Amino acid sequence: MKVLVTVKRVIDYNVKVRVKSDNTDVDLTNVKMAMNPFCEIAVEEAVRLKESGVASEVVVVSLGPQAAQEQIRTALALGADRGILVQSDETLESLHVAKLLAKVIEQEQPGLVITGKQAIDSDNNQTGQMLAALTGMAQGTFASEVKIEGDKALVTREVDGGLQTVELAMPALVTTDLRLNEPRYASLPNIMKAKKKPMATTTPEELGVTIKAHTEVLRVDTPEERQAGIKVASVDELVEKLKNEAKVI
Amino acid sequence: MATLIIAEHDNSTLKAATLHAVTAAQQVGGDIDVLVAGSACQAAAEEAAKVAGVSKVLVADNAVYANQLAENVAKLIAEVGAGYSHIMATSTPETKNVLPRAAALLDVGQISDILRVDSADTFGRPIYAGNAIATVKALDAIKVITVRSTAFEPAAAEGGSAAVEAVAAAHDAGLSTFVSDEVAQSDRPELTSAKIIVSGGRGMGNGENFAMLDSVADKLGAAVGASRAAVDAGFVPNDMQVGQTGKIVAPDLYVAVGISGAIQHLAGMKDSKVIVAINKDDEAPIFQVADYGLVADLFEAVPELDSKL
Numbered sequence: 001m002k003v004l005v006t007v008k009r010v011i012d013y014n015v016k017v018r019v020k021s022d023n024t025d026v027d028l029t030n031v032k033m034a035m036n037p038f039c040e041i042a043v044e045e046a047v048r049l050k051e052s053g054v055a056s057e058v059v060v061v062s063l064g065p066q067a068a069q070e071q072i073r074t075a076l077a078l079g080a081d082r083g084i085l086v087q088s089d090e091t092l093e094s095l096h097v098a099k100l101l102a103k104v105i106e107q108e109q110p111g112l113v114i115t116g117k118q119a120i121d122s123d124n125n126q127t128g129q130m131l132a133a134l135t136g137m138a139q140g141t142f143a144s145e146v147k148i149e150g151d152k153a154l155v156t157r158e159v160d161g162g163l164q165t166v167e168l169a170m171p172a173l174v175t176t177d178l179r180l181n182e183p184r185y186a187s188l189p190n191i192m193k194a195k196k197k198p199m200a201t202t203t204p205e206e207l208g209v210t211i212k213a214h215t216e217v218l219r220v221d222t223p224e225e226r227q228a229g230i231k232v233a234s235v236d237e238l239v240e241k242l243k244n245e246a247k248v249i
Numbered sequence: 250m251a252t253l254i255i256a257e258h259d260n261s262t263l264k265a266a267t268l269h270a271v272t273a274a275q276q277v278g279g280d281i282d283v284l285v286a287g288s289a290c291q292a293a294a295e296e297a298a299k300v301a302g303v304s305k306v307l308v309a310d311n312a313v314y315a316n317q318l319a320e321n322v323a324k325l326i327a328e329v330g331a332g333y334s335h336i337m338a339t340s341t342p343e344t345k346n347v348l349p350r351a352a353a354l355l356d357v358g359q360i361s362d363i364l365r366v367d368s369a370d371t372f373g374r375p376i377y378a379g380n381a382i383a384t385v386k387a388l389d390a391i392k393v394i395t396v397r398s399t400a401f402e403p404a405a406a407e408g409g410s411a412a413v414e415a416v417a418a419a420h421d422a423g424l425s426t427f428v429s430d431e432v433a434q435s436d437r438p439e440l441t442s443a444k445i446i447v448s449g450g451r452g453m454g455n456g457e458n459f460a461m462l463d464s465v466a467d468k469l470g471a472a473v474g475a476s477r478a479a480v481d482a483g484f485v486p487n488d489m490q491v492g493q494t495g496k497i498v499a500p501d502l503y504v505a506v507g508i509s510g511a512i513q514h515l516a517g518m519k520d521s522k523v524i525v526a527i528n529k530d531d532e533a534p535i536f537q538v539a540d541y542g543l544v545a546d547l548f549e550a551v552p553e554l555d556s557k558l
Contacts (some may be wrong), residue, residue: 003371007470009411011377013493013494014512014513015382016380016512017377017380026376026377026380026381037494038494062325068399093358094358094359095352095353095356095357095358095359098353118343120377120378120493120494121376121377122376123361123362123375123376123377123378124349124359124361125345125361126352126359126361127347127349128347129319129345129346129347129350129353130346130349130350130352130353130359131353132319132350132352133323133349133350133351133353133357134353134392135374136424137424138320138424138425139319139320139346139350139425140344141319141345142342142345142346144488154428155260156431157342157346158342158488159342160341160342160343160441160442161432161439162430162431162432162437163430163431164316164429164430164431165427165428165429165430165431166318166426166427166428167425167426167428168424168425169423169424169425172424177488178488178490178494178495179486179487179488194315213388214357214358214387214388214389215280215358215385215386215387215388216385216386216388217358217383217384217386218371218384218385218386218387219383219384220376220379220381220382220383220384221381221382221384222380223375223379223380223381223382223383226519226524226537226538228536228537228538228539228541229524229539229540229541229542230540230541231531231536231541231542231543231544232541232542232543234543235545235550235553235554235557236557238525238541238543238554239543239554239557239558242502242523242525242541244500245498246523246541247504248445248501248522248523249445249469249502249558
């Protein structure tokens with residue numbers, strides 16, 4: 001079974017973003033970029049499926065600028081077999097990404113698709129679900145465990161108040177939650193080997209997808225700064241303030 | 250212009266989460282209808298009909314919707330929602346699962362987790378884990394939106410008298426089946442919906458010491474969270490992590506114990522109404538956002554707090 005896994009190039013999660021002074025966007029010049037943390041978990045899961053003999057090939061796909069090749073190389077160093085970059089310098093919304101990925105899936109015919117549950121830049125949590133809709137696949141979102149049993153996938157999902165297990169017909173789509181696994185680090189020899197692994201490049205035009213905007217960002221602002229409060233001298237004073245001043249307990 | 254709200258329920262009762270979306274829909278304007286999809290869900294529908302501001306409740310009562318599987322419910326939402334200008338739901342794991350699927354079936358975008366309604370097509374939403382707020386205009390004819398519950402007061406659960414109407418559509422995609430539910434053992438609320446959260450960081454020293462927080466949390470009816478440092482140190486499992494790569498929370502009260510306040514952690518909790526910090530380092534960045542700070546050794550302060558609640 002072929003597994004297709006998606007990765008997104010995003011700002012490193014350790015970086016504190018700054019809003020541009022003209023309020024058009026956040027400033028990404030000279031900012032450290034990295035693979036979205038939920039995508040790392042997706043790659044790890046795909047590689048583990050390969051190591052356990054369930055998956056025969058792991059194909060990693062990224063959409064975005066030329067520089068997103070770096071994140072594909074990272075995934076290759078972690079154990080993916082080959083990469084596909086859908087190159088576009090436009091702002092891609094979730095539905096655009098889902099439509100482009102649907103075309104790649106049509107060509108690749110994977111048995112399982114793994115995406116992160118959300119990207120830490122746009123925080124949308126949409127692409128996987130939209131992709132499942134467009135390809136007609138079953139979806140196992142926010143997965144904390146994935147088991148492949150023949151032509152079914154058993155996916156345990158993190159829901160409000162606990163866990164839910166669903167059985168999905170294959171091919172299926174899974175989006176990763178934090179608990180699914182602990183991603184490995186790429187070793188230096190594997191980083192070197194990854195440079196020789198194949199990477200194909202395509203474009204939205206080649207895939208026959210026209211990008212039509214569904215939303216327009218009018219402006220981006222810095223959130224209101226929180227004002228520091230007061231220091232209390234004792235636990236008694238703290239309890240008193242919470243009861244009588246803040247009225248939260 | 251009319252809004253369709255996707256109700257959250259367990260077939261017998263309407264979940265309070267739904268009420269936040271009703272308030273956001275009132276700010277959009279126009280009629281508000283509620284869709285209740287479930288199995289033997291008449292009781293939940295009747296509760297929805299009592300919510301103030303609701304004009305009509307549509308009930309799709311069918312075994313195929315029993316476990317709210319996204320594959321089936323998204324088709325229903327896409328069919329029923331096609332006649333509306335807005336489809337809205339409060340942002341929860343359940344609606345995050347189903348709504349984008351419905352949006353894609355309608356070939357429209359979705360605006361997730363709005364904090365603000367500026368007009369019928371323009372909304373404010375957080376990006377980069379709340380470190381920036383984008384003002385976004387929806388260009389599609391049908392606007393699919395999820396609402397951050399902490400940004401909108403709940404609508405009154407009583408006072409309405411909406412008509413209840415049955416929807417016959419039964420969509421069984423035949424792609425998925427429900428296997429089992431494993432309800433968390435704890436009586437404590439889920440992190441993302443808790444009104445009070447008590448969180449521990451690296452300062453807790455080890456996993457056993459989290460029992461001190463459990464005891465305080467039980468008295469407050471609170472959930473227990475943790476910083477990434479506490480998770481990475483192996484003190485607690487990562488589903489307890491609050492922060493940029495963990496859970497984003499905004500409870501009424503957030504008590505940060507032994508947490509320095511790194512930006513990744515603040516990103517996950519700085520929208521809490523009241524923040525309390527207990528830390529022995531009076532220079533810790535957490536004190537810059539805390540409403541009430543107590544500079545003290547947590548191993549003395551927490552048991553004392555516990556005894557005084």
